[in-house]
Amino acid sequence: MKSETMRLVERACANYGDGHCLILDRPCVYQNDTTNLRRCSYFEEAVLPENPTLEAKYHGARGQVDNKPRCEHCGDPFERKSNRQKYCVECAVEIRKQKQRKYNREYRTKRAL
The missing domain is CATH 3.30.160 (Double Stranded RNA Binding Domain)
Structure with a gap:
């Protein structure tokens, strides 16, 4: 079962293709949702604001109340x-x-x- 974050990455991230980050040439950091330590600045700044409810949950899970x-x-x-x-x-x-x-x-x- 895919997480909401991964579905958003697959649908809206310009750097995602075939399960890999095209810029870093490695698997997407959100492919394995077991760790909250990995971050992608492109996803956080360009893709995530598209979905405000998911953005609030994403930053809340990482201990940030806001995106500042x-x-x-x-x-x-x-x-x-x-x-x-x-x-x-x-x-x-x-x-x-x-x-x-x-x-x-x-x-x-x-x-x-």
Whole structure:
């Protein structure tokens, strides 16, 4: 019996063919639904939003309440302003201050020599 996720992959995923992921040239990560550790970013971003109820169940099974990215510093979900953003706004300010302090320290020690 196929899972809902696998049926959606077979029907809507552009990278799926004959039981394999065409990009990675290996079996689809959702072929064996016994583990929740494997993830496919293409499926999560392009295919899964097509079915909101399945998307909620999918992320709920993985311990995520929502599909938002998480801050690398504090772990809280946040809205991205760009695709390279790694930190929430509050943490980004603090991380920038830390990096600037480190740079200034290194600059002063080089200048002292």
